[in-house]
Amino acid sequence: MDKLEIDDKLAIVNRSVEYRISKRLLRKIPYFKKMLNHECLESKENKIVLDFDQRAIEAIFDWIKTGKGFFKMDYVIELCNIFDYFGLPDSYIAKCVDYFHDEFTIAHLPNVIPQVTSTSKLINSASLNAFICRYFTKIANTNVWLNYPLETIEYICKLDLMVHSELQVFEAIMKWANFKCDSRKCHLERLLKLVRWCHVKDEDLSKIMENEFVKSLKFNPKFCADGNGNYDCNLNRNEQEYFVMIEEYWHRSNDIRITVLANDLQPLFNRILELDETLPEHIIHDEHISDLHYVERDSDKEIMRIDWKNNKYRWLRFSAYSNKLIEYISIDSTDNCEESSMKKVAFNQNHMYRRVLLEAKDKFILIKKYRHSCYYWSKPTADEVKGVPIFSNSSDKETVLDNKIYMLTSDLQFMELDIDDTDDIETNCKYKMFQLPKSKKNRYLKILHLASKQTNDDRVIFLDGSEKSVYCFNVNSQRWSSIGQIINCNFFGNRNKTKVISLTSAFISVDIINFA
Structure with missing residues (x-):
């Protein structure tokens, strides 16, 4: 040369x-x-x-x-x-x-996690972690989770995951370990240290300690009181689900009022948000942003994206968002996928067409109602969600609590649908009908709102938007009770300037709550 x-x-x-x-x-x-x-x-x-x-x-x-x-x-x-x-x-x-x-899909996490830093340009570690924390229970309920390397499992389980119980973290670890028991058993004690034992309920702890795998290890949980606990135990991962009430002005302003409510429905804080259509639409977003799923708006459900840092919001198209979210987390993102099952429920009532995606504690549920039948898919695949656009010709309202779907129909019928999985697809699943509180039987459905936590609760919350009166349906006793009335004492001195458009439950990170 x-x-x-x-x-x-x-x-x-x-x-x-x-x-x-x-x-x-x-x-x-x-x-x-x-x-x-x-x-x-x-x-x-x-x-x-x-x-x-x-x-x-x-x-x-x-x-x-x-x-x-x-x-x-x-x-x-x-x-x-x-x-x-x-x-x-x-x-x-x-x-x-x-x-x-x-x-991107969750199958890429083992390759993506090592690339992100606090300053990486495309997506930083805070944004990726926020996505993982928000959808951990769904990620851990896929076949993809079973094939993650140890380093990915360890990275994820260290995060401030949005869970209803530390038992869910334990079960996710055990599911991964049991998949290849012989080669993974040696890592189990290391991973179990990532459970925040100080926040494990007594009944869950008893269940964990009876696990045969745990018994064989002679594992002893470390608690903060012993001085040997997990240094992150001061943050309770179980307390990140809240009720959220959304109001809009009676006049034509695009501003929205958000009130975050504690478990007892007492207001924690509120914000007045300004519409900003320039907020990004990507599923994975900045850590100071939250997405409220399945918000009732104009007799339909939409996604509300909130930028808590800048007090901005925008609406996202429900169908496009849901399709992309299921693509990210779908159970068919692995070659060894299990098939989701479609179940049918026969109703006495005639329903207008409605197709909607709901979120349960560890999965998504796709519902289609038409005429005298309701069909639902437990853990639907991306192809099933994409099959028909998600939209509605009815104003029915639904919420999921544990293994039950609660519905309020357009003719004010309140019902409970059991979604326990059965092997027989042809078997009609059971449902029950309940009476509404007497004073609400003649209300318009548009001003009535239905919400519940995903699990670890025995209440379905019912809000009359015209009076902001709150009722509780106890799913165990099957009785209604009045909780009280939500009053906006500081909203320009007049709570009648707003109308409630939705009540929903939502995961909001500890960092956002502390910031707010």
């Missing part, structure tokens, strides 16, 4: 690998163009040292040689960081962002 040819190439040492790239080609990249056009040390020595992911840097070198870029989830986050470092136009970063949000 003659000296002229050597001088025309720049030696780039990235970690342990050296590349010789044409300076003419490198000038396509602003970082190298600026360096080569100035008398800097690297230019004089004809050598530069970098420290980037090898697959990502080679993808860039291939791109400048061939003019074609190639993205892979294995390194797309690193690639985006390099684009930013090299000063490439924002359009290049946008291509990485679009690719990631279009192609």
Whole structure:
């Protein structure tokens, strides 16, 4: 190789690998163009040292040689960081962002987690962790979870997961360990330390200690009171589900009032939010953003995205959001997927068409009501959710508590549907009818709202939006009781300036609650 040819190439040492790239080609990249056009040390020595992911840097070198870029989830986050470092136009970063949000599923977490940092450009660790925490119980209920490496399981179980009980974390760990018992048993004691034992209920602790696997290990939980507990035990992961009341002005303002309610329906805080249609639509979002699922609006359900930091909100299309969310977390994102089951319920009433996706404690449930039948899919696949657009011609309202769906129909019939899984698809599932409180029988459905926690509760909450009166249906005693009335004492001195458009339950992170 003659000296002229050597001088025309720049030696780039990235970690342990050296590349010789044409300076003419490198000038396509602003970082190298600026360096080569100035008398800097690297230019004089004809050598530069970098420290980037090898697959990502080679993808860039291939791109400048061939003019074609190639993205892979294995390194797309690193690639985006390099684009930013090299000063490439924002359009290049946008291509990485679009690719990631279009192609991501939970099967990619083992490749994505090592790439993210607190400052990574495409998506940072706080945003990814917020997504994992929010949907942990659904992720752990897939076949994908069973095939994660130890490092991924450990990373996830350390987070401030949004769970109803630490028992759910224990069960997720055991499910993973039992899948390949012989090779994974040795890791179990290490993983069990990630359960926050100080927040395990007594009845759950007894159940855990009776587990044969745990008995064989002679495992003894460590509690903070012993001085040997988990240093994160001061944060109770079980207390992140709240009730949320959403109000809008009677006049034509787009502002929305959000009131977050404690378990006893006492207001914790409220915010007045301004509509902002520029908020991003991606499922994985910044950590200071929350999505309220299945919010009643104009006799239909939508997704309400809230930016708590900037007091902004926007509405997201329910069908598109639900389709993408199920694609991310679907049970058919693995080759060894189990089939979801469709069940039928025969009603005496004639229902208008309604198709909606509901969230239960560890899965999603797809419901279709038409004429005298209700069909539901437990753990629907992405293809099943995509099959028919999710929309409604009726104003029925539904909520899920444990293994029951509670429905308030357009003719003010209140019913309970048992969704216990059965093997016989043809068997009609059971349902019960209940009377509404006497004073509500003649109300319009549009001003009545139904909500419940997903589990660990015995109440279905019923709100009369016109009076803001709250009633409770006890699912055990099957009796109604009046809780009281929600009064907005500080809303410009007049609570009648707003109308309730929805009451729902929602997961809100501890960080957001503390910030608010």
